[in-house]
Amino acid sequence: MSNDAGRLHVVATPIGNLEDISPRAVRVLGEVALVAAEDTRHSGGLLNHLGLKTPLVSLHEHNEAQRIDTVLARLQAGDDIALVSDAGTPLISDPGYRLVRMAQQAGIEVVAVPGASSVTAALSVAGLPTDRFVFEGFLPARASARRQRIKALASLSSTLVLFEAARRLPAALADLQVVMGGEREIALCRELTKRFETARLLPLEQMREWVESDADCRRGEVVLVIGPPAEAQAPPPVLPAPEVLALLRAEGLGARSAARVASRLTGQSVNALYDMASGQPRTPG
Template sequence: MVTTAGTLYVVATPIGNLADISARAREVLAGVDAICAEDTRHTRQLLQALGIDRPLVALHEHNEDAAAAKLVERLRAGERLALVSDAGTPLVSDPGYRFVRAARAAGMKVSPLPGACAAIAALSVAGLPSDRFCFEGFLPAKAAARRERLAALVGEPRTLVFYESAHRIGEALADLIAVFGGEREAVLARELTKLFETVLGDSLAELAARVAADPDQRRGEFVLVVRGNHDDADARLREGRRLYTKLCEHLKPSVAAKLAAELSGAPRKALYGGDPDP
């Protein structure tokens, strides 16, 4: 038995190719007292494919707050529990952090079993700067909220990583073009590790055209990797002005400008009491 009493194991599972599960993950899933799963039907299929039969407990965004306390009590009693999501690494755009937080607050051991993650897999093959990146998960479903979120990221110098669904990928690309411009470099990774995996790299405008022209490129699960803003000076200034506007709601303009400049790296005079250009 490789598991320890009173421990919560956070277990990464394959995002497509079943062979990507680690030997340790298989051992732990087979050895715990129960497995907490986002969708028990999906996880049951995975376990059957692995030849594992363990009790399943539903843990999703609608019941996590109520279920976490009961599960922590099971850990206190010495049970070994595993936490999985439908695919990939738990808590990455998936429920589970409240349970992990409650377990840690109760002094229980929480142990990660690393493995597949769609965001990292896409970043690794994108050929875009990866020394610094920003994971944004799923964009809002409604167009207005989506554009508002993108507007806040337009000056971000780090590479951006998004998840997107098949029925919104066209709209998301259109909004990215509207906010970031069609020439921004990006990579669209679809169905990673699965039979119909594709990784397309081009400008946002070219990617949108390829998706519109090919119905296959509107099927499956998507990770969109977008190059950050190249102009760091302009990005700092935009971020500084955004922060200055927000801080002015609560602070004197001179204090707001000082803090915004410190946080963003933008010149203070460009934010308050000086030339509007850096």
Template sequence: MESGLYVVATPIGNLGDISQRALAVLAAADLIAAEDTRHSARLLQHFSIDTPMQAYHDHSDQRALSKVLDCLAAGGVVALVSDAGTPLISDPGYRLVRQVQDLGHAVYPVPGACAAIAALSASGLPTDRFLFEGFLPAKAGARASRLQALAAESATLVFYEAPHRVAETLEAMITCLGGEREALLARELTKTFETLHRAPLVELSRFVAADSNQQRGEIVLAVAGRRGREEVVAPEVAQLLRRLAQELPAKRAAAVVADCTGLRKKLLYEFLVHSPVE
């Protein structure tokens, strides 16, 4: 093998998804730089690979980086792996890749499993254009601001989400994007309890709320982009709507704002139902 850093994709669940090339690289490498050596050790043990490992992640100290760079400087082969899937896709490592390249060493991709792409391929949503957003902010205010900024995006949106936040994230998506948007919950992809469920956001939120099992494991959310002249509730309209809802029934408040803005009454009413008055 040529000397260099090999960015190796590993399975996201089903070990049968690892490629023959990935196994060959991992077995032949002089060093494996792993996000979590304990996690990667199980994979290597399964395939009887005994290549030395070094922990490397975005918080690694200079010693870890130096060990990788020293190996490359000596003409060696280093394999970079994350806990699952394709490294650097919402995972640490780009700083290492960049520094390796800047020092004149080669970087080789060894493609394979990626949860975002796997979910998108089976989503039933448009795939001609998509925007990968990774994890949304954990705090509600920042999450809402980010979703509002994406409300007018026409490409399919792809997110990763922590299981304990998926229910509130779906509620935030209803508020910011509209409950009629189609979306896919892809959970535990390639694993025993894999779930693929596509529905409008309102229905998907109910599906998750009704089954606690859907709030466990690794989760990808894919959401259809804005289509045509689909209305989006702007922050100033939302503020007016909430203020009127303090004085009027929700349907009446929605009707008044619809008359003033030209937005659909159904959209505004749905927004109120899923966005309690503050």
């Protein structure tokens, strides 16, 4: 990293509730020489709310390629710059990837200032497995392309996180149901951290019916969290204790060691399994 260059701070901002901004984010936004914002009007309102006067420059999907050289030149001249999106963590279905990549390649330090994200917020309230998840972003707008993409995702053994425009929600849910089946669990997380926040978990068929019957569900910002297929959630089969013991003994374990391992696998008593492995039933004393 260049000692003379400034730093690029990737700053998360609230997804709704302004109280969610961190003290560190406020400090960084006040200290940097420039804020590169997806929408300067939106971010300008946030800065005004925070009482900050930091200059803003727009950096969005339509001008990012043209603005990168200018922003990089400021960084290389020693200016610290903050990158923000309209809401949440930049680069998560938002612009900024090109700038961060080129800053890295230019030897400029890139610093994360973490905070709000609709992806992690939705996962935290969905009621679905979170040990493994895949973030897909927005599904294609065209029906044929959307169904093809859903087919490619349907068999993944991880929880899926999708963004969807509220106006396309009924059509997207219909396609999800056709491809994945009506029993697949899905959580609708809408307007997270805002006044009308909603998080509801239902089978796909019931979710589609609820959304079609309630116009409020078709308003605001929407995150969909889809559970893995039922077979992916089933616990692995456990062999009967005698078979487990036989396999362990065949691998060369002694009766006591085999009993200890089999106990952890089956939940049965070590003593009972040792008696079974050694062929010496214990007599009551």
